[in-house]
Amino acid sequence: MSSPAIALLLTGHELMTGDTVDSNSALIARHLLSQGILVAEKCTVGDDPEALRTAITRLSQDHRAIIINGGLGPTDDDLTASIVADLCAAPLVEHPKARAHVEAWCERRRIRANPANMKQAWLPTGATLIDNPVGSAVGFALTLNNCLLLTTPGVPSELAAMLPAVADSLTATLGGAPAYIRRVQTFGVGESTIQQWAKELGDQWPTTVNLGFRAGMPQLELKLTVAHAHEVPDQTRAYELLEAKFGDHILGEGETQLAQVVQDALRRQRKTLTTAESCTGGLIASMITREPGSSTVFGTGFVTYANEAKQSLLAVSHQVLEESGAVSEAVVRQMVLGALDQSGADIGVAVSGIAGPDGGTEDKPVGTVWLAWGTREDLRAHCAQIPGSRTLFQQLVAAVALDLIRRHLLGLPALPHYFTRQAQ
Amino acid sequence: MSSPAIALLLTGHELMTGDTVDSNSALIARHLLSQGILVAEKCTVGDDPEALRTAITRLSQDHRAIIINGGLGPTDDDLTASIVADLCAAPLVEHPKARAHVEAWCERRRIRANPANMKQAWLPTGATLIDNPVGSAVGFALTLNNCLLLTTPGVPSELAAMLPAVADSLTATLGGAPAYIRRVQTFGVGESTIQQWAKELGDQWPTTVNLGFRAGMPQLELKLTVAHAHEVPDQTRAYELLEAKFGDHILGEGETQLAQVVQDALRRQRKTLTTAESCTGGLIASMITREPGSSTVFGTGFVTYANEAKQSLLAVSHQVLEESGAVSEAVVRQMVLGALDQSGADIGVAVSGIAGPDGGTEDKPVGTVWLAWGTREDLRAHCAQIPGSRTLFQQLVAAVALDLIRRHLLGLPALPHYFTRQAQ
Numbered sequence: 061m062s063s064p065a066i067a068l069l070l071t072g073h074e075l076m077t078g079d080t081v082d083s084n085s086a087l088i089a090r091h092l093l094s095q096g097i098l099v100a101e102k103c104t105v106g107d108d109p110e111a112l113r114t115a116i117t118r119l120s121q122d123h124r125a126i127i128i129n130g131g132l133g134p135t136d137d138d139l140t141a142s143i144v145a146d147l148c149a150a151p152l153v154e155h156p157k158a159r160a161h162v163e164a165w166c167e168r169r170r171i172r173a174n175p176a177n178m179k180q181a182w183l184p185t186g187a188t189l190i191d192n193p194v195g196s197a198v199g200f201a202l203t204l205n206n207c208l209l210l211t212t213p214g215v216p217s218e219l220a221a222m223l224p225a226v227a228d229s230l231t232a233t234l235g236g237a238p239a240y241i242r243r244v245q246t247f248g249v250g251e252s253t254i255q256q257w258a259k260e261l262g263d264q265w266p267t268t269v270n271l272g273f274r275a276g277m278p279q280l281e282l283k284l285t286v287a288h289a290h291e292v293p294d295q296t297r298a299y300e301l302l303e304a305k306f307g308d309h310i311l312g313e314g315e316t317q318l319a320q321v322v323q324d325a326l327r328r329q330r331k332t333l334t335t336a337e338s339c340t341g342g343l344i345a346s347m348i349t350r351e352p353g354s355s356t357v358f359g360t361g362f363v364t365y366a367n368e369a370k371q372s373l374l375a376v377s378h379q380v381l382e383e384s385g386a387v388s389e390a391v392v393r394q395m396v397l398g399a400l401d402q403s404g405a406d407i408g409v410a411v412s413g414i415a416g417p418d419g420g421t422e423d424k425p426v427g428t429v430w431l432a433w434g435t436r437e438d439l440r441a442h443c444a445q446i447p448g449s450r451t452l453f454q455q456l457v458a459a460v461a462l463d464l465i466r467r468h469l470l471g472l473p474a475l476p477h478y479f480t481r482q483a484q
Numbered sequence: 485m486s487s488p489a490i491a492l493l494l495t496g497h498e499l500m501t502g503d504t505v506d507s508n509s510a511l512i513a514r515h516l517l518s519q520g521i522l523v524a525e526k527c528t529v530g531d532d533p534e535a536l537r538t539a540i541t542r543l544s545q546d547h548r549a550i551i552i553n554g555g556l557g558p559t560d561d562d563l564t565a566s567i568v569a570d571l572c573a574a575p576l577v578e579h580p581k582a583r584a585h586v587e588a589w590c591e592r593r594r595i596r597a598n599p600a601n602m603k604q605a606w607l608p609t610g611a612t613l614i615d616n617p618v619g620s621a622v623g624f625a626l627t628l629n630n631c632l633l634l635t636t637p638g639v640p641s642e643l644a645a646m647l648p649a650v651a652d653s654l655t656a657t658l659g660g661a662p663a664y665i666r667r668v669q670t671f672g673v674g675e676s677t678i679q680q681w682a683k684e685l686g687d688q689w690p691t692t693v694n695l696g697f698r699a700g701m702p703q704l705e706l707k708l709t710v711a712h713a714h715e716v717p718d719q720t721r722a723y724e725l726l727e728a729k730f731g732d733h734i735l736g737e738g739e740t741q742l743a744q745v746v747q748d749a750l751r752r753q754r755k756t757l758t759t760a761e762s763c764t765g766g767l768i769a770s771m772i773t774r775e776p777g778s779s780t781v782f783g784t785g786f787v788t789y790a791n792e793a794k795q796s797l798l799a800v801s802h803q804v805l806e807e808s809g810a811v812s813e814a815v816v817r818q819m820v821l822g823a824l825d826q827s828g829a830d831i832g833v834a835v836s837g838i839a840g841p842d843g844g845t846e847d848k849p850v851g852t853v854w855l856a857w858g859t860r861e862d863l864r865a866h867c868a869q870i871p872g873s874r875t876l877f878q879q880l881v882a883a884v885a886l887d888l889i890r891r892h893l894l895g896l897p898a899l900p901h902y903f904t905r906q907a908q
Contacts, residue, residue: 074698076523078513079705082506085528089502099500101535104509104526111524118542134676135697136683168851168871176676194873215699217873274503335766335787341773342759342766345787349765350875352841359790360797363759363769366783369827373784373797403793417776450776 064234065100066092067123069115071130071140072214076106084129084219088212091223096239097230107137116147120207125230130214132197134176140211141183141200148204150184157189158182158198165196190225194218201229208233242295244282244302245311247318247463248476251280257305264301266294278459279311279318308472318462319347325469326357326407333465334405335361336374336395338386339413339429343458360403364395374398387412387424389441392432400436407468409433409461415450429457433464440464444479488658489524490516491547493539495554495564496638500530508553508643512636515647517665521654531561540571544631549654554638556621558600564635565607565624572628574608581613582606582622589620614649618642625653632657664716666723668706669735671742671887672900675704681729688725690718702883703735703742732896742886743771749893750781750831757889758829759785760798760819762810763837763853767882784827788819798822811836811848813865816856824860831892833857833885839874853881857888864888864898 068088074080082104089099103119105111112131119126131140145152159181166173180197183189190199190210195218199211210226212219251273258265265271268291272283282302286295303310311321326333335344335358345361348354362373367386370376376394384390395410413429420426427448432441442464446456460478467474492512498504506528513523527543529535536555543550555564569576583605590597604621607613614623614634619642623635634650636643675697682689689695692715696707706726710719727734735745750757759768759782769785772778786797791810794800800818808814819834837853844850851872856865866888870880884902891898 070526073696075510075526076513077517077696078510078515078523079698079707081510086499086502086505089500091502093501099502100529101539102494102499102526102528104528105524108524115525135679168869170869174676174680176680217876272503337766339773340770341778341782342761342769342785342787343773345766345789346764346770346878349763349767349787349789349839350878352839352874354765355789358765359788360793361766361787361789363766363773363785363787364783365769365773365779365785369784373826402797415773451774454770454774 064096064124064230065098066125066127066230066234067119068099068102069119069126069128070102070104071107071112071128072104073106073137075104075130084214084216087216087220088127088129088223088226092227092230093239094241095227095231097227097234107131107139109139109143112139112143113147116143116204116209120205120209123207124234125208125210127226127230128209128211129219130212132180132199132211132213134179134196138179144187144202144204144209144211145184148184148202148209150186150202152182153185154178154181155183155187155189155198155200161189161192161198162196190222190229192218192222194221199226240286240289240292240295242284242299242313243315244284244299244313245316246280246282246306246309247278247311247459248478249280249306249309250478251275253477254282254302254306261301266291266298268294269298271298278456306477308467309477311466317351318459318466320351322462322466322469323348323351323354323357325466327353329469331357331406331469332404333358334399334403334408335461336392336399336408336410337361337363338365338370338395338411339415340411340454340458340461341365343454344409344411344461347458347462360399360405362395362399362402370395370398373402375401385424387414387428387430389430389432389443392430393439393441396432396434396439397436407433407435407465409465411457411461413446413453413457415453417450427453429453431457431461431464433461434468438468440468440474442475442479488520488548488654489522490549490551490654490658491543492523492526493536493543493550493552494526494528495531495536495552497530497561499528499554508638508640511640511644512551512553512647512650516651516654519651519655521651521658531555531563533563533567536563536567537571540567540628540633544629544633547631548658549632549634551650551654552633552635553643554636556604556623556635556637558603558620562603568626568628568633568635569608572608572626572633574610574626576606577609578602578605579607579611579613579622579624585613585616585622586620614646614653616642616646618645623650664710664713664719666708666719666737667739668708668723668726668737669740670704670706670730670733671702671735671883672902673704673730673733674902675699677901678706678730685725690715690722692718693722695722702880730901732891733901735890741775742883742890744775746886746890746893747772747775747778747781749890751777753893755781755830755893756828757782758823758827758832759885760823760832760834761785761787762789762794762819762835763839764835764878764882764885765789767878768833768835768885771882771886784823784829786819786823786826794819794822797826799825809848811838811852811854813854813856813867816854817863817865820856820858820863821860831857831859831889833889835881835885837870837877837881839877841874851877853877855881855885855888857885858892862892864892866899866903868903 187200197213274281396408416426611624698705820832840850
C-alpha cells in the first residue's frame with residue numbers, strides 16, 4: 061500500500077510497569093487504517109521528561125506526523141504539553157477556548173475548578189485545539205521539525221471520541237486514501253471454522269479480497285478488505301458467499317452489537333422482552349439496557365439467584381426444584397413463564413447454570429447451563445456446556461441468551477452452530 | 485530508583501494495524517519489575533526488515549539490554565533470527581539443541597517436522613538458547629554493541645513460560661533488586677485530589693516513597709513504591725498518612741474489588757442484600773454476582789426499568805410516580821422498601837436516573853440520579869450528577885451504589901468525597 065505512515069508515541073508510567081495493557085494504540089491504528097493511514101512505529105516511554113524529549117525529537121525526524129497519547133491529565137506527572145512547548149520553543153499560555161472547556165466541564169459536574177484542573181487549559185503558544193467531547197483534557201496540534209504533532213488524552217473513551225478529528229488533521233496534512241474495508245459482526249461461529257470454510261472454497265473466493273478477523277468479546281468481527289475501488293464488486297461477492305454459508309450468525313455491519321439487534325427487532329415487531337436470570341445475575345438485562353432506547357422494549361427483569369427468589373417471584377414450584385434441581389429444563393421453563401406472567405412482556409428468556417468455581421457435580425459440572433426462551437406458545441429449552449472462567453461463562457451465557465432471542469425474533473434456525481456442533 | 489532499565493522491541497504486522505492489542509509487553513514489564521528491572525522504552529514495528537534493523541540498532545545503542553518479542557515463528561514473515569544474525573555478523577546455523585527441541589515438539593503432536601518447523605532450529609552463530617517449555621520456537625541470547633539481545637516468541641503462553649529464564653539472563657548481566665510496591669485500591673476520590681493533598685503535606689510525606697496512580701474503571705489504584713528494603717517503614721508511614729486522610733475511600737490492597745468488599749462485609753455480618761435498579765438495568769446485581777460466593781449474600785434483584793414494573797413488583801405508588809417523577813427521592817425510597825419486602829433481604833439499594841442520551845429535562849438533566857440505600861430503619865437517599873456517556877454513567881452509578889452499601893455496612897461516613905465535593 062502506498063498509504064502515508066505515521067508514528068505513535070504513548071506515554072505513561074503505568075504502561076512501563078505493565079500495570080496497564082495498552083489498548084489505545086490498537087484503537088488509534090484501526091481508526092487510522094480505515095482512513096488509509098498506516099502506523100509505522102509505536103514508541104512507549106514513561107512519564108520521564110528526558111525520555112519524552114528524546115522520543116519526540118527522534119520520531120519527529122523520522123516521520124511526518126506523530127500522535128502523542130497520554131500525559132494530558134491534571135497532575136504533575138502529565139508532562140506532554142510542557143515538553144512539546146519546550147521542544148517547539150512555544151511557551152505554555154492559558155488558551156481561552158481550553159479554559160472555557162475546562163470550566164464548562166467542572167460546571168457540568170457542579171465542582172469548582174482547582175489548580176490541577178486549570179493546568180489543562182495551558183497549551184503551547186500557537187497550538188490548535190483538538191476538542192475533547194467527553195473529558196476535561198483537550199488535545200492540540202503543533203508542528204516540530206516539519207512534523208505534525210497531535211496530542212490526545214490517555215483515557216480510552218476520550219481518545220475514541222477525538223479520533224475522527226485527529227484523523228481529519230492527519231489526512232489534511234498527509235493526504236491518504238481510504239482502504240475499502242467491510243466489517244461484518246458475527247456471533248457464535250469461530251475463526252477456525254470460518255477459515256477452514258474459506259480454504260475449502262478455493263477458487264470461488266475472490267483473490268482480491270482479504271479476509272481478516274478481530275476477536276471481540278463476545279462477538280467476532282470479520283473484515284473483507286480490497287485495495288482498490290474497482291474491486292468492491294469482488295468484496296460484495298465475498299460477502300454473499302459468507303452470507304450464504306453463515307448468514308444466521310451475521311449480526312450486521314460496522315459496530316453493530318448483539319443487544320442492539322435484539323432491541324431493533326423487538327421495536328420493529330412492537331414486542332417487549334423480559335429476563336429471568338440465575339447464573340448471569342443481571343448481566344442479560346444490563347446488556348439490553350446498555351443500549352439507548354431500551355425502555356421501549358424492556359420494562360422488567362428478574363434476578364432470581366436464590367431458589368427462594370425463583371419460587372416467590374417467578375412461581376417456580378418447590379417440587380420441581382427439589383426433583384430436578386435449579387439447573388434443569390423444568391426450572392428454566394417455569395422461570396420464563398413466571399417472568400412473562402409477572403411482567404406482561406411478550407417474549408422471555410431464562411438461564412440457570414453453574415458458573416463456578418464451586419457448585420459443580422459429576423452430573424452437572426461447572427459450565428453447565430439450561431436456557432429457555434420464547435413465548436408461552438412457542439417456548440424452547442436447551443442445555444449447553446460453556447467452559448471458561450466464571451466471568452467468561454457469565455458473559456457467554458448472557459450473549460447466547462440474547463442470540464437465542466434474536467433467532468426467535470428473526471425466524472432464523474433456532475440453534476446456532478456453537479450448539480449444533482456440541483450436539484454432534 | 486536505581487534499578488537497571490532495559491528496552492522492549494515488539495514486532496508483528498497485527499500490532500501495527502490494531503488487530504491485536506499488545507498484552508505481551510505488560511506481561512514482560514510486570515515480571516521484570518518484580519525482579520527490580522524497569523522497562524525504559526517500548527518500541528513496536530511491523531514485520532518489515534528495514535524497520536526492524538533500524539530499531540534494533542538504535543535501541544542497542546541506547547540501552548544495555550533489549551527483549552525482542554515476536555518474529556520467531558515458522559513462517560516467512562518471521563524475521564527476527566535472520567535480522568539479528570545479520571546485524572551481529574553471526575550467520576544462521578542449525579543449532580543442535582534447537583533442532584532436538586523442534587523434533588521433540590513435533591513428536592509429541594505426532595506430526596512430521598516440515599521445513600517451516602525446522603526453520604526454527606536455525607539461530608545466529610554463537611547464540612545461547614532460551615528454552616521454550618510450551619511451544620516450538622526457542623528463544624536465544626546474543627550481544628550487539630555491548631547490548632544483550634534476548635529473543636522471545638509472540639504467543640503469550642509461550643512468552644509467559646520463558647520469562648523466568650529471560651529475567652535470570654538479565655539479572656545475571658545487569659544486576660537488579662526487587663522493588664517494594666504496595667498497591668492500594670480506592671474508590672470515589674480523584675487522582676488530582678490526592679496529588680493536591682500530597683503536595684500540601686510537603687515534608688511530612690517521606691521522600692523515599694514514590695506515589696503512583698493507575699486509573700481503573702471504576703477504581704483508582706495507588707502505588708507506594710520504595711527502592712530498598714530499609715525504606716519499607718517509610719512506606720508504612722506514607723500508607724498511614726493516606727489512611728488518616730482518605731481511609732473511607734480505601735477498599736483494600738492488591739487486586740481488591742469493590743463488589744468483593746461488599747460481599748465480604750455482608751458475609752461477616754450474616755446479612756443479605758437486594759437491588760432495585762432502574763437506570764443501571766441489572767448492572768449492580770451483575771457486579772455482585774460476578775464475584776464467586778455471591779449466593780450466600782445475594783438472592784434477589786429487581787430490574788424495574790419501566791414505571792409499571794416499579795409499581796407491580798416493588799409497590800411504588802402511582803401517585804408518587806405521578807407527582808415526583810420516576811427520578812425522585814420518594815420513588816427510590818419506595819423502591820428499596822418494596823425490594824426489602826419482596827426479597828426478605830436485610831439491606832437494599834435502589835437507583836433511578838437519566839442515563840441518556842435522551843430523557844433529560846432542564847430540571848433533571850441527563851446524568852441526574854437518585855439513590856436510596858440501607859435498611860427499613862436506617863434508610864438514606866441522595867441525588868447526584870454523574871455526567872459522561874450512557875455506559876460510563878451506568879458503570880459509575882452501579883459502583884457508587886455498591887460503595888454506599890459498603891459505607892453503610894462498615895460504619896463509614898455515609899457520603900463519599902465525590903458527593904460532598906458536589907455539595908460544596
